[in-house]
Amino acid sequence: MESQPKPNHGKRPFKQSHQGAKRSQKKARKRERDMKNGSAEEVLGFDVRSLLDSLNQPEEHASGNGDAASAEETLPEQGSEIEVDVVELASTGDALALQKGSKRIYVLPFAVPGDTVKVKVYRHLKEEQYTVADFIFVVKPSVLRDDSRVGCKYFSTCSGCQFQMLDYAEQLHLKKRIVEKAFKNFSQLPPELIPTIQDTIGSPLQYGYRTKLTPHFDGPQGWRKSKAPFEKRPDIGFMPKGKRSTMDIEDCPIGTDAVRMGMKSERERMDVEFNKYSRGATILLRESTARTTKDASSLAERETPPNAVRVETDGFVDLKTCVTDNNATSTEYVGDYVFHNPAGSFFQNNNSILPEFTDYIRQHILPTSPSTPIKYLIDAYSGSGLFTITLSALFQGSTGIDISDKSIEFARKNAQANNLPESQANFIAADAGELFKSVMYNADETVVVLDPPRKGCDADFLGQLLRFGPKRVVYVSCNVHTQARDIGVLVRGEAGNAEGKIDGPSGTRYEMESLRGFDFFPQTGHVEGVAVLNRVEAPEIGASVEKVAE
Structure with a gap:
């Protein structure tokens, strides 16, 4: 987030103040560029370089350049078909493979270590030191592969899933490795400051778990100029791996039964209404639940409506x-708690794992044995109140903060729906640059829960958090790479402030207590991270500074 210029107060000409603001904004943008973004390309790059290093290890990097061997090779022509052996999986879910007698790395989808795969060479990336290839078929399967586990006929074409051929225990093991590598590559912390990553908690459902899907369709060819409606129903579904077009998909088995029923219904609607559209669109499919107790016999005995799925x-x-x-x-239940949300807004998409x-x-x-009891909760990025509401009973006061007025409106409704008074579950809509200004809790008695979007926290927010200095932090993230980056900032106690300087190294800092993953998205390479941090107390700060400096 860019910092805002200070008011002029009439002491300087406007031109100078404007230039100062531009310099401040430039510094803020630079801080954001310097913070690794955790993109798929960046994550893949770390894994490729690590594999290159291991391949060149026997030579002890005699050439001084990890890609020297591959640079001297004559690479296969783009479009040619070759066989490669898969050696490992990247944190993106892509396979990393080698051609016999070569150290050139090939990146391909839908394969696992031990597979021999026929691939089509797509593009050589010189600077990135690898080649992208398209999966054709498995020549010799790995002992890890069992295609009878595959639950979708579009698997190995649709880009949505990567791991359907793998045993679920192996999927969880891979996701533990993803968390480990994320903190190794993105936290910029020495290994001794990173706790042993605990086993990934699995999802009760490995199929039929997604409560939200968003299939889409593309506009007709030349739609920007012609504005003419479709002449037939377009393909509706998701993108194939490596392509920008839309693949027609009749059914998605990772969706819940209600979502799959909605997908079928929307496709049937488009069979009739396609001529009302002249451009592409995204279709929302969001599960909503109407619950009644079984003693309400009139509803319990009533027949299930044709557009509903009955679960007892x-x-x-x-x-x-x-x-x-x-x-x-939409309405969703998490254990005994109820949550109402705008159907198109964010809410966790795997209800089966939410109670656990x-x-x-x-x-x-x-904390298990706090020196100072924690009495207050701040739920930053609170959304519609999932953590504030499910945790509020543990605290004297809880405050959820979000920049979205709409989210805060629904959070307040959800607190009322769960019979929580404002004194127990309070919600504030605040600008991201002033999230903690409206909170009057004592930092020594406060824990902060963070659940930011995939891009993680920006430097300005982390600076605010360090300046507030809560006793404890629980960081939840759907992107463990940006989570690792941000936690590295908190452990070092360094974040950009409004003037572009660095807070620390002698100020507030944190140490990690625990770290583990949750599998919100089985069959895919995604993993949710949960990290618990404690503020380092003097005189421990000095020792912590030395460790970070090393």
């Missing part, structure tokens, strides 16, 4: 439907 538990009857209007309200996930946060939000 010991105490409840849930009727699950699919919402397709972005502005409609929120219970884990509840068990780890407080």
Whole structure:
């Protein structure tokens, strides 16, 4: 986030003040560029370089250049078909493979270590030191591969899933490695400051878990000029791996039954209404639940509506439907808690793991033997209140903060729906640059929960957090690479402030207590990270500074 210029107060000509603002903004932009972004390309680059280093290890880098051997090779022509042997999986879910007798790395999808695969050479990337290839078929399967596990006929073409051929225990092991490599590559911390990564917590459902899908269709050829409607129903689905077009997909088995029913219904609607569209669009499919207790016999005995899926538990009857209007309200239950959201807004997309996930946060939000009791919770990036509401019973006061007025509006409604008074679950809409200014809690008695978007926290927010200095921080992230980057900042106690300087190294800093992944997205390479941090207290700060400096 760019810092704002200070008011002039009439002491300087406007021109000088404007130039000062530009310099301040330039510094802020530079800080953001310097913070690694955790993109797929950057993550893949680390894994490729690591493999190159291991391949050149016997030669002890005699050439002084890790890509010297591959640079001297005559690479296969683009478009040619070759066989490669897969040696490992990157953190992106892509396979890294070698051609026999070569040290050139080939990056391809839908393969696992031990596979021999026929691929089509797509593009040689000189600076990145690898070649992108398209998967054709498996020549010799790995012992890790069992294609009978594949639950989708579009697997190995659709870009959505990477791991359907793998045993689920192996998927969880791979995701633990993803977390390990994220903190090795992105935190810029010495290994002794990173705790042993715990085993990844699996999802109760490995298929049928996604409560939200967004298939789409492309506009007709030349639609920008012609504005003419479709002459037939377009392909509706998701993008194939490595292509920008849309692949027609009738069904997605990682979606819940209600979402899959909605997908079928929307495709049938488009069979009739395609001529109403002259451009591409995205279709929302969001599960919504209407719950009643089983003692409400009139509803329990009623037939399930044709557009709903009936789910019965010991105490409840849930009727699950699919919402397709972005502005409609969807309802979701996490254990005994209920949450209402704008259907098109963000909410965790795997309900099956949410009760265990929120219970884990509840068990780890407080230290086991605090010297000063923690009485208050700040839920930064609170959204519609998932953590504030599920954790509020543990605190004297809880405050959720978000920059979105709409999210805060729904968070307040959700607090009321869960019978929580404002004194117990308070919500504030605040500009990102002033998130902590409205909070009056004592930092020594406060824990902060962070759950930012994939890009992570910006330098300005981390500076605010360090200046506030809560006793404890729980950082939840859907991108463990930007999470590692941000936690490195907190452990070092360094973040850019509004003047472009660095806070620290003698100020507030943190140490990591625990770190583990949660598998919100089985069959894919994505993993959710949960890290617990404690503020370092004097005189420990001096020792911590020395460790970080080393």
